[in-house]
């Protein structure tokens with residue numbers, strides 16, 4: 001094998017080879033956890049949450065959430081329908097609080113909930129997000145907010161989980177002629193990004209708004225809502241920031 005000698009400059013000093021690979025700076029979202037379930041290792045949960053957020057959020061998004069308090073996970077068993085929830089910050093201070101059911105620790109759950117935090121705190125998100133984070137919300141607005149969040153989750157995650165399909169189950173119930181929940185979810189991912197592209201930051205928000213009305217998830221409707229997410233979106237005007 002031919003060996004290349006290290007380069008030297010005119011004075012005979014070794015010249016450092018310039019790398020053309022830019023080292024990706026990875027920032028971690030500052031995360032702590034309180035575990036109310038004896039079988040869950042807090043370190044593992046924190047690590048999993050950091051891994052997911054460092055992959056599925058842009059650097060700007062991570063910095064923004066860390067600056068505004070970081071994340072605090074409370075791992076606790078929730079009632080049957082709830083897998084997780086974004087609680088917010090106490091009096092607008094301290095960390096962003098998330099409730100996570102230990103049975104649903106997954107990439108999709110973490111991504112979905114952290115998008116809720118971004119909707120409230122990221123200044124670069126569209127005006128509609130702000131509107132949908134001021135409570136109390138109508139069932140129609142909750143429907144729209146959840147469907148948009150789910151679409152963005154499916155766009156961002158590295159791997160969709162066809163078994164985690166709560167909202168798609170509701171769609172199937174309302175529209176029995178549609179394909180299975182798993183198929184609908186896969187279809188939506190394809191329509192959003194194709195198989196391998198997983199956008200973050202503003203790009204992921206843009207893609208969701210552009211394609212939303214053609215997604216199965218736009219047909220989602222909470223039982224108490226009179227409108228589907230798609231119908232409710234028609235009643236809104238969205239200003240981009």
Ligand SMILES: [Zn+2]
Nearest residue numbers: 112116146149
């Ligand atoms: Zn949600």
